[in-house]
Amino acid sequence: MSATQTTSRPATAATTPLSRMASLARAELTLLGRTRGALVAALFVPLVMPVSVRSAAEEMDLAGAGLSTGTLVLPAAFGFSLLFAVYSVLVGVFVVRREELVLKRLRTGELRDAEILAGSALPAALTGLAQCLLLTVGCVALLDLSAPSAPHLVVIGLLLGLVMCAALAAATASFTKTGESAQATPMPLLLVSMMGSGMFVPLELLPDKVASVCELLPLTPVVTLVRGGWTGNLSGYEALGALATAMAWILIGVFAVRRWFRWEPRR
Amino acid sequence: METNGHEHVIEVTDLRRVYGGGFEAVRGISFSVRRGEIFALLGTNGAGKTSTVELLEGLAEPAGGRVRVLGHDPYTERAAVRPRTGVMLQEGGFPSELTVAETARMWAGCVSGARPPAEVLALVGLEAKAGTRVKQLSGGQRRRLDLALALLGDPEVLFLDEPSTGLDAEGRRATWELVSALRDGGTTVLLTTHYLEEAENLADRLAIMHDGLIATTGTPAEVTAAEPSRISFELPEGYFVGDLPPLGELGVAGHETEGRMIRLRTRELQRTATELLMWAARAGVELRRLDVRSASLEEAFLGIAKNVSAERATGTTTKEYAA
Numbered sequence: 001m002s003a004t005q006t007t008s009r010p011a012t013a014a015t016t017p018l019s020r021m022a023s024l025a026r027a028e029l030t031l032l033g034r035t036r037g038a039l040v041a042a043l044f045v046p047l048v049m050p051v052s053v054r055s056a057a058e059e060m061d062l063a064g065a066g067l068s069t070g071t072l073v074l075p076a077a078f079g080f081s082l083l084f085a086v087y088s089v090l091v092g093v094f095v096v097r098r099e100e101l102v103l104k105r106l107r108t109g110e111l112r113d114a115e116i117l118a119g120s121a122l123p124a125a126l127t128g129l130a131q132c133l134l135l136t137v138g139c140v141a142l143l144d145l146s147a148p149s150a151p152h153l154v155v156i157g158l159l160l161g162l163v164m165c166a167a168l169a170a171a172t173a174s175f176t177k178t179g180e181s182a183q184a185t186p187m188p189l190l191l192v193s194m195m196g197s198g199m200f201v202p203l204e205l206l207p208d209k210v211a212s213v214c215e216l217l218p219l220t221p222v223v224t225l226v227r228g229g230w231t232g233n234l235s236g237y238e239a240l241g242a243l244a245t246a247m248a249w250i251l252i253g254v255f256a257v258r259r260w261f262r263w264e265p266r267r
Numbered sequence: 268m269e270t271n272g273h274e275h276v277i278e279v280t281d282l283r284r285v286y287g288g289g290f291e292a293v294r295g296i297s298f299s300v301r302r303g304e305i306f307a308l309l310g311t312n313g314a315g316k317t318s319t320v321e322l323l324e325g326l327a328e329p330a331g332g333r334v335r336v337l338g339h340d341p342y343t344e345r346a347a348v349r350p351r352t353g354v355m356l357q358e359g360g361f362p363s364e365l366t367v368a369e370t371a372r373m374w375a376g377c378v379s380g381a382r383p384p385a386e387v388l389a390l391v392g393l394e395a396k397a398g399t400r401v402k403q404l405s406g407g408q409r410r411r412l413d414l415a416l417a418l419l420g421d422p423e424v425l426f427l428d429e430p431s432t433g434l435d436a437e438g439r440r441a442t443w444e445l446v447s448a449l450r451d452g453g454t455t456v457l458l459t460t461h462y463l464e465e466a467e468n469l470a471d472r473l474a475i476m477h478d479g480l481i482a483t484t485g486t487p488a489e490v491t492a493a494e495p496s497r498i499s500f501e502l503p504e505g506y507f508v509g510d511l512p513p514l515g516e517l518g519v520a521g522h523e524t525e526g527r528m529i530r531l532r533t534r535e536l537q538r539t540a541t542e543l544l545m546w547a548a549r550a551g552v553e554l555r556r557l558d559v560r561s562a563s564l565e566e567a568f569l570g571i572a573k574n575v576s577a578e579r580a581t582g583t584t585t586k587e588y589a590a
Contacts (some may be wrong), residue, residue: 013379013380014350014379014380015350015376015377015378015379019376020376020377022376023372023373023375023376023377024373024376024377026373026376027362027365027369027370027372027373030364030365030369031362031364031365034364035364097362100359100360100361100362100363101356101358101359101360102360102361102362104326104356104360105356105359105360105361106360106377107326108324108325108326108349108354108356109349109354109374109377109378110346110349110350110377110378110379111377112345112346
């Protein structure tokens with residue numbers, strides 16, 4: 001047994017938050033590739049759903065609202081990607097890792113709590129980001145979409161959406177007991193977002209009162225910023241409002257995680 | 268902390284842990300572990316061993332009392348403690364779809380000054396399983412993987428929660444050798460176990476826990492010294508207890524009878540045994556099922572467990588009367 005022969009070993013560097021998260025993210029990426037359900041949700045759904053939005057778009061009076069098929073479909077596609085490839089997948093990841101006692105094990109090491117959550121979320125977030133890039137290319141090529149008038153709003157909207165979906169996924173996982181129930185607990189946000197966040201029906205086409213409530217939903221500011229970034233129709237006031245709503249949801253998510261997130265299964 | 272060259276690596280004072288439902292799992296315990304020592308927490312299931320170790324690992328905040336590991340609070344000063352400790356939880360904690368090598372590589376990326384993953388896998392005899400998914404490992408192999416990961420950072424302090432549960436006899440022996448070698452190299456080890464043999468073989472000092480308290484503590488020799496030795500035999504046909512020489516004169520501290528079986532407790536095993544056997548020789552009788560054994564950890568352990576169940580039994584009776 002050479003348990004204690006350490007003299008030949010160079011004093012390797014101490015870990016940093018980044019190196020630790022990278023190591024965890026690499027393992028999670030491997031795991032993502034080995035989980036069939038997550039793969040389908042992450043890759044297939046967000047790339048297919050926009051087609052149905054497109055067929056719905058043909059029956060709407062988009063021009064009257066200053067929209068085109070492209071500016072309806074692309075923000076919706078971003079939304080699907082965030083909901084399915086990031087949010088739903090991460091609820092499952094957090095819950096399953098908790099059930100497997102992986103989160104508890106990780107907490108015995110040098111990783112801080114936030115690093116564990118962020119490192120685990122990274123592969124799904126990157127998948128979502130890659131999909132959005134791909135969807136943009138697809139929409140530009142197939143739907144005659146021109147370049148965005150305010151690209152910075154698109155970028156801000158997408159980044160806020162990624163962080164928000166990761167935070168809300170961890171918050172949802174706080175209230176999800178088993179891997180099986182992780183199939184169901186993301187449903188409320190999925191449905192509410194698809195109906196009310198301007199993905200299938202733009203808020204511009206909704207009655208004012210309904211629209212003003214829908215503006216407060218988590219994914220609405222993301223869709224609004226992405227769409228506004230493309231059309232250039234968003235006033236500074238509206239953009240700030242969307243920004244504030246998105247930040248508020250991120251803060252709510254972070255607060256819920258700090259308050260209720262469970263690191264080990266209930267026994 | 269440095270006293271007479273004995274640095275206390277772990278210091279626990281009046282430690283308490285209360286769970287959400289109000290259940291008090293640890294009810295005020297104190298002990299300390301010196302550098303380079305193997306300290307065992309021994310106890311039945313539910314005695315509070317794991318609840319205690321989790322506080323030492325910094326996984327939870329104590330409800331009361333104080334923990335110091337390497338001079339720091341493991342819960343509030345996580346960053347100062349974690350790079351210097353290695354932890355083996357009571358149960359797994361690995362993604363089932365990763366291979367052994369991938370799991371080790373992931374951990375190595377999270378450990379300051381990590382040894383090469385292949386090296387620690389070889390240390391626990393898992394090198395042949397490097398490409399195997401964790402879900403395909405046996406319970407014993409998972410235990411060994413957990414031990415390997417705990418050793419990745421060459422920790423100064425090692426927490427092992429039931430390190431040999433699920434291992435076969437050979438694996439257990441190998442784990443003991445490895446842990447002893449680590450201790451000899453200066454590693455401080457705190458382990459929990461419900462195997463008396465493990466504590467007896469491995470521990471420099473131990474504490475027996477029950478019901479959230481430490482019932483007794485010391486070196487294995489000290490703990491067993493407090494216990495009486497035992498002689499048991501079957502009374503020969505036609506003899507009664509009264510026919511034996513006066514037990515007090517044999518150095519017997521107490522006795523129990525169960526059918527024809529007699530059990531004597533003594534602190535002078537040699538004298539009692541000699542007198543008893545000489546009496547049997549003089550009387551020309553054979554003491555069937557004769558068993559002479561010196562005090563063991565098992566006696567201490569069972570004695571404590573028995574007191575507990577006796578207490579519980581009384582508790583139940585009182586309750587019934589109260590109702």
